[in-house]
Amino acid sequence: MTTDLQPGATIPPFQRTTGFHNWNRFAAVNDEFVDIHMDDGAGQAAGYPGAFGMGNLQWAFIHNMLRDWLGLEGRIVSVACQFRGPNLRNTVVTAHGTITAVRPTGSETLIDLDV
C-alpha cells in the first residue's frame, strides 16, 4: 500500500476493456449464462442498446482494486455498490477509490473509501 492515508487521496484504479471474452469466462465460473449477457437481442428487449456485462463481475473488479492496493496486510471489511448503467461491449470499466476517512482503532486502522 503506497497511497498516503489521508482523506482525498486516491488509490490505484483497476481497469479492463470488457466484452464477451470477460463475460464468457465469468459466466463459466459463476454459472451465469443469462441471455442479457450473451445476446444483443435480449439486451435490447430489456431496454438497453445490446448485451451487457454482469454486475457480479464489476463487483469483482472493485474487490480486485481494493486487494491490489491493500496487499497482504490489509483486509476488506465491507463494500457496497449500486449498478446504475449497463456495461456494454468494448466499454472500458474502471474501478476508482478515494479515501474519505481514516479511523485508527485499538488494533487496526479503518479506512473509508468512496468507490
Next chain:
Amino acid sequence: MPETYVSEAMAAAVGRELERRVSYPIAASDIRRWVVAVYYPEDPPRLFWDELYAATTPFGGIVAPEDFNPFAWMAAEPAGVPRREGYDPNSTETRLGLPSAGLSFQLNGGLQAEYGVRMRPGDVITWVMRLGGYREREGRLGRMLFTDMEATWTNQRDEVVKRTTSTLIRY
C-alpha cells in the same frame, strides 16, 4: 401497469427464508478458475493459485477472493444441478408459494457485503438467503420493484464468511 407490485402477501413474506444451500468442499482449482476469469486478461495474484507462494504469506496458504462464489454449477445440498428458475423475474415470489408479481425483466441493482473469515480450499460453505424487503420507484423503464435479498455465508466451523445483501431491480 399496477399501482403497486407489492401485494399484501408479498409484504407479509418479508423475512422469510428463500433458499438454503451447502457447498461441496471448495477445491483450490475452483479458486484458480475464478481468479483467471475476474483478472482476465492479466495474471491473477499468486496468493490465489500458487500454493508454495501462498504458504509464505500471512494467510499460510491459498485463500479465495472475498467475492468468490462456491455454489456455481452444483451444490451438495440441495443435490443436483440447480433449476434455472432463478432467471425468471417472478421466481422470488413463486419460491415462497406466492402469486407471480407479473414482472418481465430482472437486473442486478446492487450489492453490499460485510466480510468475516476467508474461504479456503476444503471449506464447506452454508448459504442462507432471506427476503429482506421491497421498495418501488419510477425509473426510465417505468415502475421498478427493488427487492433486497439478505444472505449469511458460514463455513464448516460456523464462522461467518460474509453477510451479503443483493438488490434485484425488476420491471
